[in-house]
């Protein structure tokens with residue numbers, strides 16, 4: 001017998017879909033005590049929320065998130081709304097004793113993130129942030145290989161997240177579809193949107209970052225604002241590059257931009273260790289490139305591991321070896337781990353505190369770029 005876990009989802013956009021899909025499918029592929037029930041979805045437009053609820057199988061609709069948070073029949077609030085709404089919703093949900101899953105970045109900045117951490121820790125409610133790339137099997141395998149010591153001492157961690165969708169200067173900022181270009185809704189540009197993913201993965205794989213030296217650029221300085229109709233200054237960073245030093249002594253080199261013509265979502269990382277190197281690429285997410293210097297010289301070279309075998313992370317729950325899975329499965333894995341954490345009492349990561357540490361790196365990057373100097377990352 002499975003125990004129902006009533007989900008209240010706020011926002012029905014990109015992430016509202018990705019999460020709803022994960023709740024709907026997780027119990028078909030993972031043996032778990034808990035079963036998510038799509039209880040209610042919240043969005044400001046009743047018609048759109050109703051249409052979404054009908055399509056995805058939600059039982060009810062709310063148009064005000066406060067009402068959703070107050071409902072007695074909701075166990076878990078899932079925050080799938082723009083960044084400037086995360087803190088207020090999460091703090092109210094914690095006070096109401098709800099479990100909380102929050103989209104990334106956790107907050108608009110570190111100070112706001114800390115208030116969210118304090119709220120969930122005070123209320124002792126299970127919480128997690130959707131840094132889903134940790135659960136791409138090839139990325140999880142990277143963690144396994146590092147933890148087994150296969151790379152030895154790590155010298156370099158290099159990550160990029162490249163897109164090209166904001167190059168057109170006529171693209172407006174703000175409003176429903178373009179809140180990412182509006183600093184008031186997003187907090188920052190590519191730093192909080194794209195680098196946040198790279199940093200979460202990096203802290204998980206390679207430990208904390210001590211200091212950073214960053215440069216950001218806003219290539220298009222003014223855009224029409226969808227909410228005011230006026231041409232306004234653009235407050236987000238279009239591109240961000242930083243170098244830094246990890247606590248383990250390895251060197252960090254990171255880049256993210258929405259101005260890399262030809263790249264849509266090219267998230268890559270490469271880690272160079274004393275014995276071995278690893279390279280991963282989101283456009284080819286089921287493959288892990290691995291080079292091991294300890295191989296016999298005549299056959300030494302980069303291996304392309306197709307991460308689809310039954311003993312690869314998560315893959316035993318899916319199809320037969322050789323058949324790959326995709327982007328949406330990383331969310332299914334994250335829900336599965338969260339539910340398993342409820343079952344075992346060993347919470348799935350990243351929780352709010354873990355995501356707050358990423359937020360502190362984001363703050364340090366933005367401060368370094370503003371002040372044109374090295375910045376020490378605060379400890380979380």
Ligand SMILES: NC(=O)c1ccc[n+]([C@@H]2O[C@H](COP(=O)([O-])OP(=O)(O)OC[C@H]3O[C@@H](n4cnc5c(N)ncnc54)[C@H](O)[C@@H]3O)[C@@H](O)[C@H]2O)c1
Nearest residue numbers: 011012013014015016043044080081082083103104105130
């Ligand atoms: N984990 C990931 O890889 C990933 C990918 C994309 C987005 N995100 C994050 O997810 C969040 C949402 O992004 P998205 O791409 O799904 O955005 P989106 O624009 O597709 O959807 C946002 C939704 O929030 C709703 N909304 C906005 N304000 C609201 C309010 N006050 N009350 C109720 N609903 C409200 C909108 O109507 C819409 O349904 C952001 O924090 C973003 O950074 C994470």
